[in-house]
Amino acid sequence: MLKIAIVDDEPSFITHMTKLLTDLFARQSFEVTFTAFSNAASCLAAHERSPFDVLFLDIDIPDMSGIQLASCLRSGGSEAAILFVSAHSHFVYKSIHYAPFRFIRKDYLESETAEAVEALCRRFQQSKHQITLDTSGGTIMKLNLSEIVCFFAMQHSIFLYNADKETIELAHRTYTMEKLEELTAPYGFMRTHKAWLLSPRFIYQIGTDTITLVSEVSKNEHDEIPMSRRRAAQMREQFRTYLRREGLL
Numbered sequence: 219m220l221k222i223a224i225v226d227d228e229p230s231f232i233t234h235m236t237k238l239l240t241d242l243f244a245r246q247s248f249e250v251t252f253t254a255f256s257n258a259a260s261c262l263a264a265h266e267r268s269p270f271d272v273l274f275l276d277i278d279i280p281d282m283s284g285i286q287l288a289s290c291l292r293s294g295g296s297e298a299a300i301l302f303v304s305a306h307s308h309f310v311y312k313s314i315h316y317a318p319f320r321f322i323r324k325d326y327l328e329s330e331t332a333e334a335v336e337a338l339c340r341r342f343q344q345s346k347h348q349i350t351l352d353t354s355g356g357t358i359m360k361l362n363l364s365e366i367v368c369f370f371a372m373q374h375s376i377f378l379y380n381a382d383k384e385t386i387e388l389a390h391r392t393y394t395m396e397k398l399e400e401l402t403a404p405y406g407f408m409r410t411h412k413a414w415l416l417s418p419r420f421i422y423q424i425g426t427d428t429i430t431l432v433s434e435v436s437k438n439e440h441d442e443i444p445m446s447r448r449r450a451a452q453m454r455e456q457f458r459t460y461l462r463r464e465g466l467l
Contacts, residue, residue, distance in 0.1 A: 220250045221270045223273045225255045225256075225275045227280060228276075236252050258283065261273070262282075274301050277302055285313060292316050302321045347363050349402075365380050365382075381420075399415055406460050410453055411449070413444070414443050424454055426450065
């Protein structure tokens with residue numbers, strides 16, 4: 219059961235959007251519940267009491283905008299899927315900082331929402347994919363691949379960094395970066411450098427020789443991931459492929 223919030227200050231739009239989403243999720247055989255809000259502050263308070271899985275946020279609403287609400291959600295550690303819905307497409311560039319799942323234009327509401335719902339359902343299905351890993355402490359972890367930001371090698375050890383900003387050392391002499399690359403390749407993980415393997419869903423920007431992570435998973439030593447210059451073109455193409463597949467490009 220997915221908990222979905224819709225935030226918009228126009229009651230008629232909320233009614234239309236709720237009906238549209240009900241039909242689209244039913245086609246995907248997903249059970250959902252909807253809660254509608256006319257302002258962002260009420261949505262934030264409700265989310266803090268009982269988090270939503272998915273939020274459809276209008277950007278241009280009074281008092282607290284959808285962008286400001288997204289900022290509060292990410293600052294609070296929320297990993298909910300955020301979909302901005304706006305009649306103003308120029309907001310898309312500002313919205314990227316908050317790792318939205320989609321930016322839906324109201325002029326193309328039906329078609330872009332239909333694509334977004336299909337992609338959302340794929341994501342929640344994929345979130346069930348798990349990987350089992352041995353740690354250096356002797357424990358065995360089962361993790362959703364969607365929670366893993368990256369793997370990296372340092373001084374003959376391999377570490378995992380996850381969406382909770384935790385760094386975990388894997389069992390010695392059990393894994394290689396090549397083995398982890400093979401395990402995660404079907405899920406789009408990118409070998410940015412001989413010592414780094416990164417999930418594309420946490421990429422904010424690809425530079426000349428570094429990749430910047432989205433703010434929700436960044437902390438000082440993980441703000442930027444090294445990237446081999448000779449891999450730069452390949453990384454950009456892999457990332458574009460990921461964005462096209464997810465409907466973000």
